[in-house]
Amino acid sequence: MQETRPARRYKGPPPISARLAAATREVLKKQGFADLHIIRHWPDIVGSSLAAVSAPEKLTFPRGRAPQEDRKRARPEGATLLVRIDGPAALEFQHLEPQIIERINTYYGYGAVQRLKLVQGPLPRPKPPRNKTFRALSQEEEQVLNEELKAVQNHALKDALKKLGSRVMGTVRRRP
Incomplete structure (x- = not known):
């Protein structure tokens, strides 16, 4: 008869990403983001050229709707994403708005964002x-x-x- 050993536990410190997620959770929740995902993957979603001149700032849900974290069963659909855009790229971004919304929704697999609200202003410089x-x-x-x-x-x-x-x-x- 073969004995099974209990799973070995890792005794090292937790990964920094876990601590960072815990530390930023409340700030991101106030901005409407359930997690850092859309901010972290913004260049993958909109492309590197548009990501260089834009940054997502806030995700606003219609009244009576809450982020997915608070509503367990239903997905929040129809949110408005506030995007800060640097300089004259706002015109291009506005022109490409339907494609960008489609890319965001395709990335998440459901209609997460219904419209974009563009705010023209300086981006934080790296x-x-x-x-x-x-x-x-x-x-x-x-x-x-x-x-x-x-x-x-x-x-x-x-x-x-x-x-x-x-x-x-x-x-x-x-x-x-």
Whole structure:
């Protein structure tokens, strides 16, 4: 007779996504979003070119209707999605409104959104990538680095450590 072992439990910390979802749930609920799904997948829904100039802000349901989280059996249909659009792309977005609504509803599999409300205004700008600058090492710094790496026998490891050391020592700090 074969014995079955109980399932092994994971004893590590919970994933960050679970904590983030719990932390943002109330804020998103006030904006009409049951979860981050439409915000996270906006580029997949409308395409990368339109997603670059727009962002979903609020999902409003008609009176007497509540998000799916509150109504267990019936799906909420006919919501209005408030979309912030940057600059002159609002005209293009308005022209493509029927196709965008169709894409959203196709993505979710039911008539989740009935109409779009477009608000023209600036989008929050993404943070520019941080390009670190490195200065060349002085003779003394180069000599100290070579002295530290003298004992390393493996050439590939020595080269990697030398590159790392020169980057660490040559980092230019920005003033706050």
